[in-house]
Amino acid sequence: MQNVLEMKGISIEFPGVKALDNVDFSLRAGEIHSLLGENGAGKSTLIKCLTGVNRKDSGKIFLDGHEINPTDPGNAIDLGISTVFQEVNLCPNLSVAENIFAGRQPMKHGGINWREINSRASELMSRFHLDIDVTRPLSYYSTAIQQMTSIARAVDIQAKILILDEPTSSLDENEVQLLFDVMRDLRSQGMGIIFITHFLDQIYAVSDRMTILRNGHLIGTYNIDELTKFELVTKMVGKDMDVIFNLKRAEVADDSEFMLKAEHIGNASTINDISVSIKKGELLGFAGLLGSGRTETAQMLFGVNRISHGNITLEDHEIILKQPFDAIKFRIAFCPEDRKRDGIIGDLSIRENIMLAVQSREGFMKPMSHQEQVTLANKYIKLLGIATPDCEKKAGELSGGNQQKVILARWMAAEPKVLILDEPTRGIDIGAKAEIQRLMLEMCGSGVSVIFISSELDEIIRCSNRIVIMRDRAKVAEVDGANCTQNDILKIIAEGAA
Amino acid sequence: MRKNLNLSSIMQSKVTWAVIAEMLILLVCFAIRPDFFSISYQPSTGMLYGSLIDIVNRSAEITIISMGMTLVIALGGTDLSVGALVAVAGAIALKFLRWDVLEYTTPGDYSVCPYILVLTVPLIICALMGLFNGFLVAKGGIQPIIATLILMVCGRGVAQILTDGKQFTTGYSPFRVIGQGSFLYLPMPIIITIVVVVAVALFTRKTAFGAFVESVGVNPSASRLSGIKADQVILIVFLLTGLLSGIAGLIYSSRIMSNDSNNAGLNFEMDAILAVVIGGTNMSGGKFSIIGTLVGSLIIRTIVTFVYYFGIVAEATMAFKALIIAVVIVLQSAPVREYFAKRAAKRVKVSGGVQA
Numbered sequence: 001m002q003n004v005l006e007m008k009g010i011s012i013e014f015p016g017v018k019a020l021d022n023v024d025f026s027l028r029a030g031e032i033h034s035l036l037g038e039n040g041a042g043k044s045t046l047i048k049c050l051t052g053v054n055r056k057d058s059g060k061i062f063l064d065g066h067e068i069n070p071t072d073p074g075n076a077i078d079l080g081i082s083t084v085f086q087e088v089n090l091c092p093n094l095s096v097a098e099n100i101f102a103g104r105q106p107m108k109h110g111g112i113n114w115r116e117i118n119s120r121a122s123e124l125m126s127r128f129h130l131d132i133d134v135t136r137p138l139s140y141y142s143t144a145i146q147q148m149t150s151i152a153r154a155v156d157i158q159a160k161i162l163i164l165d166e167p168t169s170s171l172d173e174n175e176v177q178l179l180f181d182v183m184r185d186l187r188s189q190g191m192g193i194i195f196i197t198h199f200l201d202q203i204y205a206v207s208d209r210m211t212i213l214r215n216g217h218l219i220g221t222y223n224i225d226e227l228t229k230f231e232l233v234t235k236m237v238g239k240d241m242d243v244i245f246n247l248k249r250a251e252v253a254d255d256s257e258f259m260l261k262a263e264h265i266g267n268a269s270t271i272n273d274i275s276v277s278i279k280k281g282e283l284l285g286f287a288g289l290l291g292s293g294r295t296e297t298a299q300m301l302f303g304v305n306r307i308s309h310g311n312i313t314l315e316d317h318e319i320i321l322k323q324p325f326d327a328i329k330f331r332i333a334f335c336p337e338d339r340k341r342d343g344i345i346g347d348l349s350i351r352e353n354i355m356l357a358v359q360s361r362e363g364f365m366k367p368m369s370h371q372e373q374v375t376l377a378n379k380y381i382k383l384l385g386i387a388t389p390d391c392e393k394k395a396g397e398l399s400g401g402n403q404q405k406v407i408l409a410r411w412m413a414a415e416p417k418v419l420i421l422d423e424p425t426r427g428i429d430i431g432a433k434a435e436i437q438r439l440m441l442e443m444c445g446s447g448v449s450v451i452f453i454s455s456e457l458d459e460i461i462r463c464s465n466r467i468v469i470m471r472d473r474a475k476v477a478e479v480d481g482a483n484c485t486q487n488d489i490l491k492i493i494a495e496g497a498a
Numbered sequence: 499m500r501k502n503l504n505l506s507s508i509m510q511s512k513v514t515w516a517v518i519a520e521m522l523i524l525l526v527c528f529a530i531r532p533d534f535f536s537i538s539y540q541p542s543t544g545m546l547y548g549s550l551i552d553i554v555n556r557s558a559e560i561t562i563i564s565m566g567m568t569l570v571i572a573l574g575g576t577d578l579s580v581g582a583l584v585a586v587a588g589a590i591a592l593k594f595l596r597w598d599v600l601e602y603t604t605p606g607d608y609s610v611c612p613y614i615l616v617l618t619v620p621l622i623i624c625a626l627m628g629l630f631n632g633f634l635v636a637k638g639g640i641q642p643i644i645a646t647l648i649l650m651v652c653g654r655g656v657a658q659i660l661t662d663g664k665q666f667t668t669g670y671s672p673f674r675v676i677g678q679g680s681f682l683y684l685p686m687p688i689i690i691t692i693v694v695v696v697a698v699a700l701f702t703r704k705t706a707f708g709a710f711v712e713s714v715g716v717n718p719s720a721s722r723l724s725g726i727k728a729d730q731v732i733l734i735v736f737l738l739t740g741l742l743s744g745i746a747g748l749i750y751s752s753r754i755m756s757n758d759s760n761n762a763g764l765n766f767e768m769d770a771i772l773a774v775v776i777g778g779t780n781m782s783g784g785k786f787s788i789i790g791t792l793v794g795s796l797i798i799r800t801i802v803t804f805v806y807y808f809g810i811v812a813e814a815t816m817a818f819k820a821l822i823i824a825v826v827i828v829l830q831s832a833p834v835r836e837y838f839a840k841r842a843a844k845r846v847k848v849s850g851g852v853q854a
Contacts, residue, residue, distance in 0.1 A: 304723065328725035342723050347716040347784040352709055360725035364706040410724065 003062075004029040004160055004192040005050075010059035012045055017389075019045040022059070023218045025211055027161060027192040032183055034195045034203045034224075036236055037213035038429040039399035040387055043196055046213070047163055051076040051083050063160065082154030083163040090150055092139035097121035099138050100153045124152040128182045144175035151182060155191075162186065163194045168202055169427045172290070180206045198429055200229055214238055237431045247437055249482065250444035252282045252465055257315075259449040260332075260418050262301060265310030270296040271473050273310070278418065278449045283440060285464030285481060286453040287489050293473035294453045295337055298420045301451070302334035303327040314417070328361045333416035335407050337423045337453075339400070343407045346396025350388060351377040353395045353406050357414040380409035385435065401432030408439065419443060420451040425459060437463055457486045469493060510839045512778030512830050513790040519776075519826040520797050527804055534807075545680040549803060551688070557799035558687035559584065559746040561792060563766055564773040565698040566628075566739030568791045571774050573715045573735055574783025575635065575642025580743040580770055582653025583627055584763025587620035587747025589657035592757035594619060595673060596666040605669035605755065613672055621744040627653070628740015629733060636732040650767070657759035667756045677752030687749050694742065699788045708786070711735060715783030769798055776826055797826060 005027040012020040020042045027033050037043050048054040050061065052070030061068050063079060070076040073083075090099045097118045106113045106120075121134040128148050138146055147167055154162050164183070168176050183193055183206060195207055203210060204224060212219040212235050219235050227235070261277040271293050278284045286294045299305045301312065303321030311318050314330055321327050327334070336342035345353055354377045355368055362368075368376070377391035384405040388398065395406050404424055411419060421440065425433040437459060440450050454460050460467055464481035469492050477492045508514050527534045527549070537548035563580045570577045597610040609616060627649055634645035679686040702708030713721045714728045722728050743763075750762050775781060776797055777790030801822045805815045828834065 302723075323727070324723050325725045325727055334723065336720075336723055341717075342719050345713050345717045345720050345724075348709075348713060352713070356709075356713060356721075356724040356726070359706045359709065360727075362706075364710050367704065367706040 002029060003027065004064060006062040007046070007050065008060045008062070010046065010049060010061075011057050012049060012054055013057050017216075019054075019216050020049070020056075021216045023213065023216070025218075026221070027194060028209075029160075029192050030187050030190045031208040032187055032193045032195055032206055034197070034207040034210040035213070036196075036203070036210055036232070037219075038236055038431045039401040040215070041213040041236075042216040043213055044165070045216075047083070047165060047194070047196070050161075051081060051163070077157065077159075080158065080160035081163070082157065082159035082161070083165065084147060084150045084154060084167055085165050090138055090146065090153075092146075093137055095135045096125070096132065096138055096141070096145075096149050097134040099149050100124060100134075100156060102153075104157070120156075121152070124156055125149075127155075127185070128152065129178070142175070144171050144178065147171070147179070148182065151179075155186065159191065161192045161194065163196075165196045166198070166427065167195075168197055168199060176202065198427065200232065200430075203232075204229070212236055233430055236429075247434075247441055247462060249463065250281055250283050250441055250450075250465060252279050256280050256282075258313075259315060260301070261313045263310055263313075265300055265307045265312060267300070267305060267308040270305055271300065274475050275310075276468055276475070278451060280449060281444050281447045282465045283444050283450045283452055283463055283481075285460040285467040286451065286470060287457060287460050287467050288470030288493060290455065292470040292493075294470050295422055296473070297470070298334060298422050298451065298453060301327070301418075302332055302420060304334075325360065328357060328414065331415065331417040332420070333357070333411035333414055333418070334420040335404075335411060335422060335424055337426070339403055339407065339427075344395050344403045347394060349392045350381065350386065350395050350398070350406055351391040354380055354391075354409045354413055357410045361414060376413055377409075380413060383412075384409055384439065401428035404428055404432070404436065408436065412443070416448060418449045418451065420453075422453045423455065424452075425454065425456070433459070457489055461486065461489070507839070508842075510835050512835070513787050513793065515830045515835065516776050516778060516790055516793040516797065516826070519829055520793055520800060523797065523800050523804065523822065527800075527807070530808060539683070543680065544683065545685060546683045549807065551685065553796060553799050553803050554688050554691070555685040556803070557795050558691045559750055559763070560766060560769045560773055560798060561691050561795040562694045562742050562746045562749070563739070564770040564777075564791050564795050565694055565788065566735070566742040567767075567770040568774045568777070568779055568786050568788060569698075569702070569711050569735045570642065570739055571771070571779050571781060572711045572783055572786035573642075573732060575646075576767075576771060576781075577628075577631065577646045577736065577739050578643060578767045579627070579631060579646040579649035579653055580739065580746075581763035581766035582650050582657075583624045583740055583743035584747040584750055584766055585654050585657040585757075585759050586627065586660075587624050587744040588751030588757040588762045589660045589759055590620040590623055591616050591673070591748055591751055592666040592668060593660050595668045595670055605667040607669045607671050609668070609670045609673070613670075616673065617748065620748060621741055624744030624747065625737050625741040628743070629737045631740065632733040632736030635736065636729040654759055657757070657762075661757055661759060663759070665756055665758060669755065673752055674755060675752075677749045677754075687753075690745065690749065694745065695788065695792055698738075702786075702788065707731070707734070712783075712785055715786075769795075772823065773798055776823070776830070778830070798823075 003026045007025040010020050010023045023042065023046060025046065035043050035046070045054060049056050050070065052072045052075050068079055070079060070081065094102065100121050101117050106116045118134055125132055125134060125148065130145065130148060132141065132145065138149060167179060171179065187193060197203060207224055209221060209223055211221040214236065256279050258277050259280045263275050264273050266272045266274060274297055276297065288294050296305065300307050303324050303326050306322060312321065313319065319330050351373050355373045359368060374391060381388060381391055386402050386405045388402070395403060398406065424436050440452060441463060444450050452460065452463060461481060461484065467479050467481050467484065467489065468475055469477040469479065469489060471493055479488065534549050537546050537551060540547050567577060567580065594611040594616045595609045631646050631649060634640045635642050676686055681689045702711065710726050710731050713726060714731050718728055747763065751757055773794035774791050776794035777787055779786040779790065801819050805818055810818055
């Protein structure tokens with residue numbers, strides 16, 4: 001097999017940071033090549049250099065043996081380099097077919113040939129074993145199908161290289177398999193595919209080779225059977241995996257008092273009746289499928305959704321939560337699931353993002369001085385290891401893992417008694433994941449009660465004292481975290497009873 | 499220090515470019531008429547005179563309104579009703595001054611109602627109208643541009659009804675002071691403007707209110723989940739904008755000593771929005787700059803003064819204003835700013851990384 005793409009000695013410098021330092025990368029025609037590294041390792045920068053978003057400072061790119069210099073994303077597409085991003089960047093209000101052919105509609109008699117657009121779109125989608133109505137708006141379909149639509153677009157413009165940037169993070173298991181089938185299909189047709197993901201299993205399931213980056217340096221390119229998962233992680237993080245995951249469950253005495261108790265709470269629109277309780281310094285895991293009511297329960301405990309019946313007591317006092325502000329007053333904190341939509345305030349600086357919860361609890365008439373804010377921000381930047389030159393950097397410019405740390409810092413600064421974390425480790429790399437888990441456990445150690453919601457059972461089991469299992473908007477079981485396995489939980493989720 | 503000041507980041511700032519644009523316009527004025535900057539003292543009125551004083555004086559209404567508009571735009575909205583509220587404030591003030599007249603009579607130096615009512619009632623009504631806007635936006639979830647369109651259209655109608663469609667004139671001298679009086683050698687509108695700008699700057703930057711406005715403007719959902727009472731922030735911002743429109747309305751009607759329901763504050767909303775945008779606040783919300791808006795408002799007024807001063811034909815005034823604004827906006831566009839920021843960064847590098 002010959003190389004369809006070769007990148008040689010690529011260096012990119014941003015003010016104050018060397019994002020890529022003399023990195024080589026090659027992609028063969030007809031292979032799936034995983035690009036690996038922690039957040040900030042330089043994966044996205046390498047991709048952005050290839051797609052013309054960032055200009056390289058030195059190095060050369062060869063496509064089919066000819067040197068290319070992509071100037072902007074449109075130019076890269078013309079050269080045959082197509083990218084499918086984590087967040088679908090198509091027009092949700094246009095039909096699937098229109099999205100596939102946007103900007104290059106087949107014409108007939110001076111007008112758009114709708115019949116051809118729709119029939120060709122159907123044909124393309126059916127190649128992915130998707131029998132859908134392509135005239136419906138894109139927003140009608142699931143994220144998976146939306147992602148397939150952008151892949152279909154790439155396929156139809158006969159891209160030589162397809163870049164898939166975290167395509168699986170919002171897909172369920174079946175959808176992931178469907179995507180993999182499509183990827184294998186495209187591989188057999190000779191397309192070169194660059195695959196970026198945080199899920200190690202998926203790398204082993206689908207790719208042929210992998211290239212590992214760390215801190216802007218090339219660590220190496222390996223065949224998939226050359227490295228075990230363990231060696232792979234060690235190379236990515238630069239540390240031993242045992243060190244990373246050397247976590248100890250929080251210790252909670254049997255007779256320690258309850259911090260938060262919710263008894264038969266519910267409302268008409270979400271969950272009808274649920275009771276949960278958490279002790280001081282305990283870590284309570286919430287397991288269950290997406291939509292099983294985990295997030296809704298958390299939202300009730302934080303006052304996002306008001307409860308219509310039942311009661312919530314905090315340290316034996318009943319509390320009434322009408323809005324998030326009330327919950328914050330009672331020192332309950334909530335890191336929402338959708339970091340981008342509900343968590344980070346992208347255009348504000350890290351400093352402002354961190355001080356927000358403390359400040360809103362105090363009200364705007366009692367402002368923290370600029371110096372106090374800087375001190376607070378710097379304290380947490382150091383404590384959580386947020387990678388930034390200073391606290392004035394816009395939070396939106398940080399990587400996913402660092403954004404999550406900023407939100408965590410916002411709530412740690414508010415000194416909560418109860419901290420609710422909804423999928424805090426989604427879409428972040430393994431090193432940051434382990435750090436966040438360690439932070440959760442440290443907070444438990446200092447007497448904070450943590451509610452931890454996650455779709456990844458292994459991390460729930462690793463950290464939780466007790467695990468609440470949700471299904472169909474109700475609590476179906478509660479198990480002891482120390483004595484249960486993934487299979488036990490899966491069984492309960494599947495069968496609906498303990 | 500707020501930020502580490504280096505040349506590159508200064509060149510990136512829109513405020514810098516607004517200041518540069520203003521200086522360029524003034525420089526052209528100076529080149530054509532060297533006496534443009536001269537300021538003289540007139541003992542008879544106890545006031546300073548000169549084109550610079552005139553620019554600041556005449557920009558008072560727009561500057562005051564655009565202080566509120568800055569916050570509305572930082573929230574990601576716009577307030578179209580400000581011009582109409584200027585007319586409402588004038589109508590109420592004149593109604594209170596001249597409650598007795600049914601038809602046009604020669605204005606005398608008296609007021610029918612107590613002067614305190616003449617000043618406070620228009621401001622209270624305008625603040626309430628602002629609150630109404632805020633209520634529609636915060637509680638009704640209506641887009642600000644639509645919500646404020648209601649009062650933009652019906653505000654002038656209210657002003658007409660209050661005054662039975664008539665134009666009153668007054669000669670009450672305490673009222674004249676607001677728009678035509680002086681204090682510390684400066685025209686009173688300038689003094690009021692300074693007070694308002696300083697008050698808004700202190701209110702937004704010395705409390706955390708400004709940060710809350712920016713936060714809600716960037717991401718309302720995340721702000722709410724961080725405990726910010728977004729509704730409260732929106733209500734305060736619209737109320738403030740209504741109040742400031744009322745103040746501008748009083749200045750405006752004091753200048754003409756009359757009410758004019760049709761023309762008072764006409765197109766003020768557009769000038770105010772323009773001032774904010776030139777001042778570097780993004781229409782999609784987020785970071786705002788009070789100083790930037792102040793400069794923006796001065797730019798708009800400088801252009802108008804320029805037109806008057808150099809006898810450009812009246813028909814061409816609007817076109818000329820548009821032309822200059824187009825140039826200012828281009829100067830502020832991302833590519834131009836980046837170009838100069840890069841050059842500045844390079845210069846710093848060449849000179850051995852010495853901070854500018």
